[in-house]
Amino acid sequence: MGSQNKVVEHSGVVEEVLSKIIKVRIVHESACASCHAKGACNASDMQEKIIDVYPLDIKSVKKGNNVIIQGQQSLGLKAAFIAYILPFILVSITLFISYALTNDEAISGIASLAILIPYFLIIKYLSPRLQKSFVFTLKQIIE
Secondary structure, eight states, X not given: OTTOOOEEEEEEEEEEEOSSOEEEEEEEEOGGGGOTTGGGOSOOOEXXXXXXXXXXXXXXXXXXXXXXXXXXXXXXXXXXXXXXXXXXXHHHHHHHHXXXXXXXXXXXXXXHHHTHHHHHHHHHHTHHHHHHHSOBEEEEEEO
16 A cells, blocks of 8 residues: 555536646536435535646547546645645734733734735735646547
8 A cells, every 4th residue: 555646536517628737527526416315405515617728639529528536635635734724824823922921812813814815815926836836637439
């Protein structure tokens, strides 16, 4: 087991074929969405997402093809770290440091939330670079 790379697979439909990438529409479902009782429950959660995929042979892919795409499972952990864990750590550290310096809860609270503005601006600025590391590939075309 140990060091093998685990992959996540999704089936989807090719929405658009561009020069180097294809856009694939996938339906992301929570566990509730596939439940037989979802019609009687308000907890169902289905979202459609468009994913950029980099196929090796783009000539064989056509709009409307059903495909299976895959990505590294570790990328999901990296995305969760960047989107949730790192901001939480940043807010917590800022809260404790600003409270130690000012001894004022209001200023500390505002400062700890305000630190998220430059954080997410930096993430927005680095978005093209981050996007290159979150890559899905085409596994197969379903006939």
